[in-house]
Amino acid sequence: MQIISSQERQVYPIIFPTSYGSVGTINFYIINDGKLLTLIDAGINHEGCWDYFNLVLAEQGYKVADIDRIILTHHHEDHVGLLKRILAVKNIPIYAHPIAISRLAMDADFFHMRYQFFNELYAEMDCLQDAQPRLEKLSKTLKELDERKIMADYIPIQEGDFVGGLEVIETPGHSPDSISLFDRERQWLFTGDLVLKESSTNAIIDPDQNGVRLKSVVQQRQSLTKCAEIDVLLVFPGHRSIIENHKQLINQKLESMNRKAERMLALLAKQSQTASSLAKQYYKSKYNTEFSLVMSEIIGYLDYLEGNQLVIKEKIDGVWIYSLAQQVQEEAIPEG
Ligand SMILES: [Zn+2]
CATH class of the missing domain: 3.60.15.10 (Ribonuclease Z/Hydroxyacylglutathione hydrolase-like)
Incomplete structure (x- = not known):
């Protein structure tokens, strides 16, 4: 050591x-x-x-x-x-x-709220069915609060x-x-x-x-x-x-986050879609094997892009549809 x-x-x-x-x-x-x-x-x-x-x-x-x-x-x-x-x-x-x-x-009020939060989140992101194993895990946690705390x-x-x-x-x-x-x-x-x-x-x-x-x-x-x-x-x-050399390493991490955001924008430029559909396109089989992490990443990036006015969302039948913001689409059209 x-x-x-x-x-x-x-x-x-x-x-x-x-x-x-x-x-x-x-x-x-x-x-x-x-x-x-x-x-x-x-x-x-x-x-x-x-x-x-x-x-x-x-x-x-x-x-x-x-x-x-x-x-x-x-x-x-x-x-x-x-x-x-x-x-x-x-x-x-x-x-x-x-x-x-x-x-x-293991505050009971907090964990019950959190369970509800993920139920609603996965419904809005159109992946409630795929989220069942995760939701079952969260529900199991609710039954084990006392032994886990x-x-x-x-x-x-x-x-x-x-x-x-x-x-x-x-x-x-x-x-x-x-x-x-x-x-x-x-x-x-x-x-x-x-x-x-x-x-x-x-x-x-x-x-x-x-x-x-x-x-x-x-x-x-x-x-x-x-x-x-x-x-x-x-x-x-x-x-x-x-x-x-943490400064250099952090700069590399931020750059790779930028590239990830750009790849997601490129997929949204092809077609407006839900977060779960974007997750399947971006992460392929990992969408099933690492569902919770993958959806976290996609939703986190969509929130980030929305905050930067690069992406907009619209709720249709209870589900968020994400699109490229108008200004980004216009910029993407080559001049002349
Ligand atoms: Zn750790």
Whole structure:
């Protein structure tokens, strides 16, 4: 294991190889500032991950009971997996964004609203039938709220707050609760799933607390730009390798997002259509195998293009039909 050390502070990365999704590794980090041990994220709920976490601690002469606090970059299962096991050893405070806290505590009102939100969304996008497996999963979650909830001493943190010398920077898009943690002195940035080196990261559609759809691709682009403006020596991501040249990597990601948006515009130029029809054309068989992610991407991009007045939508018989905006069509006509 490679230890990263600077001015009285050490980071012990826990880089756990996994076949989960296509993320390659699950990364979480122990920070030792000489007084306290802070854990950033908590891996995946997997025996091997738990053993590896204990091994990395033992190599430094520590055990789970020595951890003083946990900070979460977001609430996804591959970042909070070991929380229950850790809390069973020792009840320590968990710092997280308020949106993450209501999700980890499995707030019943919120999850019922969210189930309704996706039912309506998939109906409007003309894919209610194809969405049945996803909706069944969401409905199963509703029956398991009690066993799934993680009760803990949560401490809400938001933009500008500090925990142990780490500044909270809100970076939503991948999820509405995504934050990055900035050690200004050492120019280290812990980014969760904002930007990954050898993998893409998705902007995932979700409602806010009031059931309003968040513009995830718009948020993701703003968060990437915000992160690129910070001078950083090392970016510690939630998966894959530690990143040294984050500005260059983020520019590449933004450019590839631009190309994706252009390809979608080109498909809409051929024919006005629903989001699900666009998803089938763009993603082919992935539409069935990764339905939820694929629809998230398409809807996120359509919201982004609509916000930039490149796309308009019209509701016909309860279903949104997306078209190229008039001005784009006119510009596309060659002059002379
Ligand atoms: Zn992740």
